[in-house]
Amino acid sequence: MKKLVLITTLFVFCLGTNGNADLGDATLRPGMTHKDIAELQQNLDTLGYFDYHEYTNYYGPITEAAVRKFQEEYGLKVDGIAGRETISYIKARIIQIESIKEKEKLAASIQQDLKSLGLYEGEITAVIDEVTKEAIKAFQEKEGLEITGEADNNTIARLNELFPKPVEEEKNTSLVSSRAFVDFTRKYLGKPYVYGASSGNAFDCSGLTTYVMKNFGIKLERTASQQFKKGIPVAKEDLKPGDLVFFSSNGKTIGHVGIYIGDHKFIHASSSKKKVVINDLRTYTGKYQGARRYIELDYEEEFEGEKKE
Structure with missing residues (x-):
């Protein structure tokens, strides 16, 4: 069973036949050739279900086996068909992974900033553990912030003032409302x-x-x-x-x-x-x-x- 700390999000799909529609608008079945199948394979590869040296537009036995394995692990109908429900679960899991990576990136940045200030002496683990929380408390006390040990908005904002971060292109995380x-x-x-x-x-x-x-x-x-x-x-x-x-x-x-x-x-x-x-x-x-x-x-x-x- 996959352990999930963050939770994530689910896409809202609409049925349609538009050739430019996104993954999830068409039901993908074994034996089909379709432009969305390569994206499906890539997502399944990211999640550790698809094992092939390239992505193709063909829905063959390897793709079907990957979909079946995913469906089984997530309690879905195991039919090997990538319909709306299966694809929505796949996309939600991808969003979860991206969210986890973003949180780990933020935690690593906080640890590095605190290390530069001499308040954190541990390794850069990308995890806000108890040692990191104590360092955050020391920083909050030094800066006159509320001492919580949590990486709240005020604490992150002050760290960003001291250690400006490069502006990144805004990402569309497609969070459900x-x-x-x-x-x-x-x-x-x-x-x-x-x-x-x-x-x-x-x-x-x-x-x-x-x-x-x-x-x-x-x-x-x-x-x-x-x-x-x-x-x-x-x-x-x-x-x-x-x-x-x-x-x-x-x-x-x-x-x-x-x-x-x-x-x-x-x-x-x-x-x-x-x-x-x-x-x-x-x-x-x-x-x-x-x-x-x-x-x-x-x-x-x-x-x-x-x-x-």
Whole structure:
């Protein structure tokens, strides 16, 4: 199972027959010759599924085997056909990898800057570990910034002032919007609660989170407690739509999970109400234990969460 810390994003596709359309607009099948097949092969190669010395426009046995392997590992229908769903998952995974690389690049840059200031003595690992966090704290204290140990916007901005970075061409990361994510999740309001279910027709709490995230290219562990152990920890005051929120009945063991949608609201499959509902974090009776971020969304589009259950 591939472990994923960042989460990522999903493209929104439209059907069409335009010869200049992007990968995903045409269903690619074994035996076909099509200009998009070379791009499909390249993406599969990046993900470690396609093993051939060149990319071609022919959908042969090697391409089919690569698609089947990808489909199997991501819980998709294993038919060897690169349709819209399969290609959307492939593209989402590519975006995840690019996002990870960008975060690693930023972490390495921070470590190098702190090293130049004599505040960091470790190796350039491209990971914000505890040693790096202590160096960040020392820098924040020196510069009169809030001492958090986190590479927040103010800290990065000050480092960039001290160590100007070359301007890079803006990249199109094609992040899915928070509104689109929440709208998709809200489609399942009212679906029945069934223990162990994650079919799309019925859910338990972690079944809902697993199902929703799967549709955005994110593979989660199946239980709430397992999901709590991974992802990026998020403070309650920093919650954003798409974050998973976790609860405990006894204040110790994680036993429930929901999806934050903004405005203090979260969607979850409620065993007491026997359906998928919306609740307010401020009044919910479950004992809040924390949040985890598995997916990065485009949060520029501000909106309020659903007001009613």
